[in-house]
Amino acid sequence: MIKGAVLPPGKTIGIFGGGQLARMMALAARPMGYRVHVLDPDPDCAAKPVVEKVIAASFDDVDAARALAKGVDVVTLEIEKIGLAALTAAAEHAPCRPDATILETIQDRALQKRWLKGHAIPIGPYMEAATPAQLKRAAEQLGGRCFVKAAHGGYDGRGQMELASAEEAPAAWEELKADSVVCEFALDLDKEISVLVARSASGEIAVYPVAHNHHEKRILAWSVIPAEISEELATKAKDLARGIADGLKVVGLLAVEMFVTKTGELLVNELAPRPHNSYHASDSACVTSQFEQVIRAVCGLPLGSVATVRPSAIANILGDVWEKGEPKFERALAIPNLKLSLYGKKPRPGRKMGHLTASAETSEDAVAVVRRGLNGLRP
């Protein structure tokens, strides 16, 4: 441990972003005795009811970033789209964990892929494009069926389009309205998994058990820890994730999303230097939740155990559930081992509003319980 690097309870943590991840970070930080300030464009953001202070400002507001950093002892983030100038300015007043160099690499899909490729990390075939003609050529070379993703800003499948053929490239370019994109070969997926790595300010590393993730309409629908995969694949995935976190020297968390293809290849999809939706079940599945762990990591405390307590799953509750009226929460909660987390956001179709968590004897059973709970929510 670096001398003086520990920020003990009583200190204040600043978070760029005040969404549900910041809310859950604050809910883990507070019982440990930390105070939390967030910066978010929305003064009524999801974290507001559980933090000491909200600075309402855009993520590239340099003065607001300074104000956040001046009022706290360490700065972290829950979202990648922070202006680099803002993060760099914040770092003049408080340590930023993770720092601007990591964010610069990760927030641009093209730079992220170049980094992965440059470090011999297995990824799927892709090409970069900065004009409609380049995109069409890329799609042709990749064989037509591909995913086009804006280099900056997308999440939950937004900012990306699936093409059935290169003929659709010009329309996709129009639709995405991006300066540059990456065009990825559409892989035949067997399953999607992720690995969360925690790395503290002292360089200590903890690698969580692998999560198995199921997406619907490109949004995470459910996720379970541990993934029911072979020991061999789990070890390979964890080694890969550990290597990336070490290579980037992330301080905080790094979630590594991976694809397992039908031919058995393990490929990295994308990185997120923060708590991740696919590890919300770590709260029940592991000794230390991802939210407690990120607080420990950025404060230079020893990391908590990531041992599995009991297989646990989450199912995301999307705004669509509100379509025909208020959800029947009492019906879901009648399932004895089901837990509810709501983020306090206004419902909109496709918007993540909360999640259900359940533990069970096996991962498969845990998934079945959260899915049953979710089915019971619709009025």
Ligand SMILES: Nc1ncnc2c1ncn2[C@@H]1O[C@H](COP(=O)(O)OP(=O)(O)OP(=O)(O)O)[C@@H](O)[C@H]1O
């Ligand atoms: N090249 C690909 N081949 C096959 N499926 C893909 C490919 N790229 C993306 N997908 C599917 O779309 C989903 C979302 O893609 P990706 O993770 O790149 O987007 P995102 O908007 O950043 O998502 P999120 O922020 O929710 O992780 C993936 O989890 C996968 O199901």
Ligand SMILES: [Mg+2]
């Ligand atoms: Mg993703």
